[in-house]
Amino acid sequence: MGNLLEAHNVSKKFGNYTALNNVSIAVPQGSIFGLLGPNGAGKTTLIRVINQITMPDSGHVILDNEPLQNHHVRDIGYLPEERGLYKSMKVGEQALYLAQLKGLSKSEAKKRLKYWFERLEMGDWWNKKIQELSKGMAQKVQFIVTVLHEPKLLIFDEPFSGFDPINAILIKDEILRLRDEGATVIFSTHRMESVEELCDHIALIHKSNKILDGKLDDIKREFKTNTFEIGIRATNKKVLEQELADKFTVTPTSFKTLGNELKRNIKLAEHQSPNELLSFLTSRGEVSHFVELIPSANDIFIQAVKSN
Amino acid sequence: MNHLPLIIKREYLTKVKNKSFIIMTILSPIIMVALIAVVAYLTQLNKNTEKTIAILDESGMIASVFEDTETTKYLILDQLSLESAKKLTETQENYGLLYIGNFEEISDAHKNIKFYSEESPSINVISDLESKLEKQLTDLKLESQGVDIEKIRTSKVTVAIGQESYLGKKTSKIDSLVKLIFGGAAGYLLFMFIIIYGNMIMRSVIEEKTSRIIEIIISSVKPIQLMLGKIIGTSLAGITQFVIWVILGGILVTIISAIFGVDLLQASPSGQLLNEASNGSTNPDIVQSAMRAFYNLPLTNLVIAFLLFFIAGYLLYSSLYAAIGAAVDNETDTQQFLMPILMPLILAVYIGFFTVIENPHGTISTIFSFIPFTSPVVMLMRIPFGVPIWQQIVSLVLLIGTFMFTVWFAAKIYRVGILMYGKKPTYREILKWIKY
Numbered sequence: 115m116g117n118l119l120e121a122h123n124v125s126k127k128f129g130n131y132t133a134l135n136n137v138s139i140a141v142p143q144g145s146i147f148g149l150l151g152p153n154g155a156g157k158t159t160l161i162r163v164i165n166q167i168t169m170p171d172s173g174h175v176i177l178d179n180e181p182l183q184n185h186h187v188r189d190i191g192y193l194p195e196e197r198g199l200y201k202s203m204k205v206g207e208q209a210l211y212l213a214q215l216k217g218l219s220k221s222e223a224k225k226r227l228k229y230w231f232e233r234l235e236m237g238d239w240w241n242k243k244i245q246e247l248s249k250g251m252a253q254k255v256q257f258i259v260t261v262l263h264e265p266k267l268l269i270f271d272e273p274f275s276g277f278d279p280i281n282a283i284l285i286k287d288e289i290l291r292l293r294d295e296g297a298t299v300i301f302s303t304h305r306m307e308s309v310e311e312l313c314d315h316i317a318l319i320h321k322s323n324k325i326l327d328g329k330l331d332d333i334k335r336e337f338k339t340n341t342f343e344i345g346i347r348a349t350n351k352k353v354l355e356q357e358l359a360d361k362f363t364v365t366p367t368s369f370k371t372l373g374n375e376l377k378r379n380i381k382l383a384e385h386q387s388p389n390e391l392l393s394f395l396t397s398r399g400e401v402s403h404f405v406e407l408i409p410s411a412n413d414i415f416i417q418a419v420k421s422n
Numbered sequence: 423m424n425h426l427p428l429i430i431k432r433e434y435l436t437k438v439k440n441k442s443f444i445i446m447t448i449l450s451p452i453i454m455v456a457l458i459a460v461v462a463y464l465t466q467l468n469k470n471t472e473k474t475i476a477i478l479d480e481s482g483m484i485a486s487v488f489e490d491t492e493t494t495k496y497l498i499l500d501q502l503s504l505e506s507a508k509k510l511t512e513t514q515e516n517y518g519l520l521y522i523g524n525f526e527e528i529s530d531a532h533k534n535i536k537f538y539s540e541e542s543p544s545i546n547v548i549s550d551l552e553s554k555l556e557k558q559l560t561d562l563k564l565e566s567q568g569v570d571i572e573k574i575r576t577s578k579v580t581v582a583i584g585q586e587s588y589l590g591k592k593t594s595k596i597d598s599l600v601k602l603i604f605g606g607a608a609g610y611l612l613f614m615f616i617i618i619y620g621n622m623i624m625r626s627v628i629e630e631k632t633s634r635i636i637e638i639i640i641s642s643v644k645p646i647q648l649m650l651g652k653i654i655g656t657s658l659a660g661i662t663q664f665v666i667w668v669i670l671g672g673i674l675v676t677i678i679s680a681i682f683g684v685d686l687l688q689a690s691p692s693g694q695l696l697n698e699a700s701n702g703s704t705n706p707d708i709v710q711s712a713m714r715a716f717y718n719l720p721l722t723n724l725v726i727a728f729l730l731f732f733i734a735g736y737l738l739y740s741s742l743y744a745a746i747g748a749a750v751d752n753e754t755d756t757q758q759f760l761m762p763i764l765m766p767l768i769l770a771v772y773i774g775f776f777t778v779i780e781n782p783h784g785t786i787s788t789i790f791s792f793i794p795f796t797s798p799v800v801m802l803m804r805i806p807f808g809v810p811i812w813q814q815i816v817s818l819v820l821l822i823g824t825f826m827f828t829v830w831f832a833a834k835i836y837r838v839g840i841l842m843y844g845k846k847p848t849y850r851e852i853l854k855w856i857k858y
Contacts, residue, residue: 129854129857162841165641166641167637167640167641167841187641187642187643190641192637192638192641193638194634194637194638194641196634196637196843197634197635197637197638198633198634198635198638199633199635199638200436200629200630200633200635201629201633202436202440203436211428211432212638212639212642214425214428215425215428215429215639215642215643216642256638259638
């Protein structure tokens, strides 16, 4: 499958401040693409370029094999981080208005809204004003407005902020369902636990530059350090510790067990295999714990940002 | 994709359906008419109270000129000292006491005339008394020099100059007044319209920023479309409100005039001006000459110019209001940006009312009717007096050129400003936005 969206060498300056510096990303069709980065890295600017809100100084964006054009706003659903609704407008009228701005006919928009209102259990909200709704309720309306015109590309900027855990799960499931139905999702956040759960691809932007991108699994493989958490019951811990320190690189660990075993992190050198470590350990005592340390998205994020 | 009609419709409907808008639309003319009615009623009430003025004339030569009228009675006192006369008028609660002391020479008479009262008397009463006294004393003086008063009276001539242009159009003082009223009303209307509805546009932009819906909207439509939609929608709502005001006001004035018999139009300033202008005119039929003056106006020119200058002038200013709304986060921050907009507008109205009245085709009036930021108001005030078409066209072209520039400029600020939150921008920062 090809890429639904490609951004090529996009740069954007605001006065003397560089918001994006030659950033390229490729978002595969049908993926959930995590756009990560610390606050102020340039994520929102990139998203605004894709939404044609901001024009890039240089570089171009391809959507569905075409250079980005006006009519593409119908193919994109965007839930911005700074989001809200007209406070004194009724929910139904407002949703209809926003759907029509995305090119839906009034009758079609009405039909789809009815469906979504039922689906998310908000049947009697139609004539309520936004100011009468809670923040979480208003966000449900925003979510519906974002996806109503069934866009090929969905862009969510920090979608879960402001949702209570129950609604957050609801929205997460809806995002996954939309992906399964063929939508491609760009997901911008600095909350790594949701990245771990949802994203197959990520790009990391730091200080206006892209410093990392690819499949999440590949990146994890790249970032893993061949380190294992081990726990072993041995009669003479001191001798064993010395032996371990001679053969491998040993660091303290933090995992917890119920017993009184010797617990360490062992980092293998290039020529050493996990089996070598395991057979050494079994020869010295009873192994209670043996796990390869896989870096979390959070670890990768912190490490990548720090090393730059 | 053109979403402009959709945006205009939403802006219009939300404005028109807004509760405070509805209340203002209905209440404003009622309050205005009620105010005028109260003022008119009170003025009449004031006039109708009867007052008595006591007169103590020690010379015995003057008191005879004071004849009772509907509202003023004169009580001629005799054989009383000044002190007892004062006491008497005080106990009788008379309006006041006019004391005319004895005199040898008529030219010294004025030195011995005084008016005593509890509160200071109204200017009207005093000037009325003064004119009566002056007339009587002048007559006496003339008589003492052997002049026949009757002859002077019969030989008095009044003149009202009939004015006519070279082309044979008859005009009069009333003509100028009617022109002034039309020009002034048009200019002032534009001024009010800009201030009221410009502010409304600004608030509506700020509302979109504070409610954070702006980014959702502009991911679907171009900012300039949103801005124009807002300006047009709000203006249409404004026109609706104005039309309702005029109709409602007209109905109310008719009803109240019928019920209370108070002629509100006479009580209004323009009515009074008309009355004053007609004083001393040999033609007593004011209505007729006012009508003739009205038909003498360059009506086609007036209507077309009014529409063009009104629309262009309004759009010029309202786009700036929209830009201000986009640049700030809340209404309290707008003050420093509003000043430079309001200055030329107020200047235009002042120039209109001071220099155009004095000399509609003078240098200052002419210059300011070309400068785009003042031209809509000043030109609208000048046109009833007849402005050459080429001047109107040049001014309009300049205005439209500037208007296109400000819309472009405002759209630039708008596009960047609506996405800026937090601190209040400085002028320097706003200028930088243009390059983004």
